[in-house]
Amino acid sequence: MSRLDPPRINRRSFLSLASMGSFFAALGTAAAGMFRLPNPAVLPGPVRRFKLGPPEQFAAGSETAFAEQGLVLFRDDEGFYAISSTCTHLGCTVARSQDGFACPCHGSRFDNEGSVIGGPAPRPLPWLEVSRVANGDLVVNADSEVPEGTRYRV
Amino acid sequence: MEETATQEFLHNLRTLPHSVKEACFRLGKAPESEREESQATFHNLFLHIHSVRVHLRTLSPTLTFGLGLMATASFVLTLITGVLLMVYYKPSTDLAYQSIKDIHFAVFTGRFIRNIHRWAAQFMVVVVLLHMARVFFTASYKKPREFNWLVGLGLLVITLALSFTGYLLPWDQLAYWAITIGSNIANSPRELTDAIGITKYFDPGGFQKRLLLGANYVGQDALIRFYVLHVFVLPLALVTLLGVHFWRIRKDGGLAKPEDPMGGLAEWGGERRPVFEPLATKTYGLMALVKGQRPPVNRGPENTVMSWPRLFWAELSVFMLTVATTLILAFYSDAPLKELANAAIPENPAKAPWYFLGIQELVSYSAFTGGLLIPVIVVVGLALIPFLDRRAGGEGTWFGTKSERAVFWQSFLFALAVTAGMLAFTVNYGWLRNWSPNIHQLWIIVINPGSLLVVIFAGWSILILRRKNSVRLAAVSLFTCFLVGFILLTYFATVHRGPNWHFYWWPSQWPIH
Structure with a gap:
C-alpha cells in the first residue's frame, strides 16, 4: 500500500463512529437497566393464609363471609369449601346476592358455586385450598386455588 | 473639574433605581x-x-x-x-x-x-x-x-x-x-x-x-x-x-390557515387591487427594509x-x-x-372519574377489549390520521373541504343511533355470557358491544371512503363516530349506571342500601 492511497477510513470518521456507537450502546444498556429496576424482584404483600377457627363453630349448611380475608367459607354435608370473593374481572369484592354473587363494579354475576352466569368476568370465582393446622383450626390459603367441587372433610 | 470616585459612586447610588429599571426593562416605555x-x-x-x-x-x-x-x-x-x-x-x-x-x-x-x-x-x-x-x-x-x-x-x-x-x-x-x-x-x-x-x-x-x-x-x-x-x-x-x-x-x-392569494387580484384593506408584478430589470430586495408602506412584490398582502x-x-x-x-x-x-x-x-357503584367512564362501560363487556385493545386502537388510529390523509386542502378552516359538514352530521347521527341502539340492546338482552354461560371467553373478547361498535364505525367510514371518494371525508366520518361514541358512552355510564352496574333511568332511582 502506497502512502498516496487514501486510508479506507480517516481518523475523523473513525472517532465520530466510535463516539456515536458508544453513545447508543451506553444509552441502550442504561435504558434496559432503568426499565428493569421498577419491576420488583420481591413482591411485598401480606401472607394470605388465614386461620378461621375450629371447624365446630361452623354448622353444616352454613356459610360465613370473611370480608377482611376476601373469601366465603361454606360447610355442607360433604365438607368445607372456600370461595374467593375477589371478582375475576377487575378485582372488586363481590357481594352475596339472591342467586349467588354479584360484583358492584361492572355487573358480573356468579352462581352459588362461583361459576359465571352473566357480565364480563372471564373466569369463575376461584375455590381456595382449605386445610387444618396442628391445633385443629381451619386454614384457608387464599393464594392456592383448587378445582371447583373440592371439599375438605373434617 | 474631574469627578472624584466618591462623587461617581454617590451619583450611581442616587440613580440606582433608574439604572436597575433600565437593566430589567430595556425599552422602559410602551x-x-x-x-x-x-x-x-x-x-x-x-x-x-x-x-x-x-x-x-x-x-x-x-x-x-x-x-x-x-x-x-x-x-x-x-x-x-x-x-x-x-x-x-x-x-x-x-x-x-x-x-x-x-x-x-x-x-x-x-x-x-x-x-x-x-x-x-x-x-x-x-x-x-x-x-x-x-x-x-x-x-x-x-x-x-x-x-x-x-x-x-x-x-x-x-x-x-x-x-x-x-x-x-x-x-x-x-x-x-x-x-x-x-x-x-x-x-x-x-x-x-x-x-x-x-x-x-x-x-x-x-x-x-x-x-x-x-x-x-x-x-x-x-x-x-x-x-x-x-x-x-x-x-x-x-x-x-x-x-x-x-x-x-x-x-x-x-396556526394552519389557507394560503394567502398569490398574484392576480388581492384584497387590500377592503378593496381588490392588482398584485405588484416585479420587473425583471429591477431589484426589490432593499424595499423590504423600508419602513411603513412597502410594495408586496409578486404576492398578495x-x-x-x-x-x-x-x-x-x-x-x-x-x-x-x-x-x-x-x-x-x-x-x-x-x-x-x-x-x-x-x-x-x-x-357500589365504584365509578372511575367521568372521563374514564366511557372506558368503564366498555370494560363491563370485556376487560381486555374495552380497557386496552380499543383505547390502543383509538390512539394508534389518531396517530395515523395525518399520514393516511395527505391531500392538502381545507387547512385552518372549519369543515373546509367540500361536503365535510354534511358528512359530519350524517356520521354524528349514525354514531348516535348505533351507539344508543347497542346500549339499549345490551341493557335489555344481556350479552353472550347471559345466553350461554359456558361459552369460551375468547368469543366474548372478540365479539362484544365495544368491538362491534368499532367494526361498525370502521365499516361506515369505508362506505364514506368509497361513496365520496375522499380520504379526508372518511377520516371525518371515523373521527366523528368515535367522538360521538365516546361522549354517549361517557354520558350513559355517568347517568344511567347504578349499583352493580345495573341500568337506571336516574340516580334517584338507585336502591337505598
Whole structure:
C-alpha cells in the first residue's frame, strides 16, 4: 500500500463512529437497566393464609363471609369449601346476592358455586385450598386455588 | 473639574433605581413604533416564542376558541396548586388520607387550593379533548404539521395519565377502588392469555400490573409509584413535550390557515387591487427594509398585524377566562373525599372519574377489549390520521373541504343511533355470557358491544371512503363516530349506571342500601 492511497477510513470518521456507537450502546444498556429496576424482584404483600377457627363453630349448611380475608367459607354435608370473593374481572369484592354473587363494579354475576352466569368476568370465582393446622383450626390459603367441587372433610 | 470616585459612586447610588429599571426593562416605555413593538416581542424571553407579526386569521376567536391556551393555562394552575398541596401531602398509606383531611379542614386556604387543583385538572382534560377535535375539524394536522399532531397526542395521553395517577393519592374509597380496577385493566391481557392458555409462559398483563403497583395489591408501593409519576415524571414529560409543541407551531408557520392569494387580484384593506408584478430589470430586495408602506412584490398582502399588543391581549384574556372559570367552580364545589380506603368493601357503584367512564362501560363487556385493545386502537388510529390523509386542502378552516359538514352530521347521527341502539340492546338482552354461560371467553373478547361498535364505525367510514371518494371525508366520518361514541358512552355510564352496574333511568332511582 502506497502512502498516496487514501486510508479506507480517516481518523475523523473513525472517532465520530466510535463516539456515536458508544453513545447508543451506553444509552441502550442504561435504558434496559432503568426499565428493569421498577419491576420488583420481591413482591411485598401480606401472607394470605388465614386461620378461621375450629371447624365446630361452623354448622353444616352454613356459610360465613370473611370480608377482611376476601373469601366465603361454606360447610355442607360433604365438607368445607372456600370461595374467593375477589371478582375475576377487575378485582372488586363481590357481594352475596339472591342467586349467588354479584360484583358492584361492572355487573358480573356468579352462581352459588362461583361459576359465571352473566357480565364480563372471564373466569369463575376461584375455590381456595382449605386445610387444618396442628391445633385443629381451619386454614384457608387464599393464594392456592383448587378445582371447583373440592371439599375438605373434617 | 474631574469627578472624584466618591462623587461617581454617590451619583450611581442616587440613580440606582433608574439604572436597575433600565437593566430589567430595556425599552422602559410602551412601544410606539412598529420597530419597538417587534423588539418588545423578541427581546422578551416569555414573548419571543411568538412571531413578531401575526396573521389576522390567527386572531379570529372562532378559529381556535383559545382551546390550546386554555389547556396550557389550566396546566399552569394545576402546577402551582400542585406544588402547594405537596407542602402538606404525605404519600404514605397511613398518613395520606389524614393529610388530605388536614389540607381540607385545617390548612389555611388548603381546601380552596385543592378544589382549584381538581377543577383545573378536569378542565384541562375537557379542553385538551376539545382542542384535538378543533385541530381535526380544521384539518390543521396536515403537512407540515403531522409531527405536531403526534406531539399533541402524546400530551393527551400524559394528561390522562396525570389524572389517573392523581386519583390514587387521597387514599380514600374512590381512589383505592379506581386504581384496583385500573391496575387490573393493565393486567387484562391475562384475559386473552388465559383464554388461549399461555399465561404460564407469556404474561404481559402480570408484568404491567407489577410495574404499576410494585406488588400484587394496591398498597404502599403503588402509592409511592403513583406519587412519583404524578408529581415528577409525568409533569416533566408534559412540560418537555409542551415545549416541543409550541416550538413546532412556530417552525410549522404558525396556526394552519389557507394560503394567502398569490398574484392576480388581492384584497387590500377592503378593496381588490392588482398584485405588484416585479420587473425583471429591477431589484426589490432593499424595499423590504423600508419602513411603513412597502410594495408586496409578486404576492398578495400578508394580512398580518404586529403581535404586540393584540396577540398578548388575546392570550391574556383567554388565560384569565380559564382562571376565572376554575376559581368559580372551585369556590362553589368541593373536591370529593370519601371514607378511608377499605380493601374489604368496594364502593357500589365504584365509578372511575367521568372521563374514564366511557372506558368503564366498555370494560363491563370485556376487560381486555374495552380497557386496552380499543383505547390502543383509538390512539394508534389518531396517530395515523395525518399520514393516511395527505391531500392538502381545507387547512385552518372549519369543515373546509367540500361536503365535510354534511358528512359530519350524517356520521354524528349514525354514531348516535348505533351507539344508543347497542346500549339499549345490551341493557335489555344481556350479552353472550347471559345466553350461554359456558361459552369460551375468547368469543366474548372478540365479539362484544365495544368491538362491534368499532367494526361498525370502521365499516361506515369505508362506505364514506368509497361513496365520496375522499380520504379526508372518511377520516371525518371515523373521527366523528368515535367522538360521538365516546361522549354517549361517557354520558350513559355517568347517568344511567347504578349499583352493580345495573341500568337506571336516574340516580334517584338507585336502591337505598
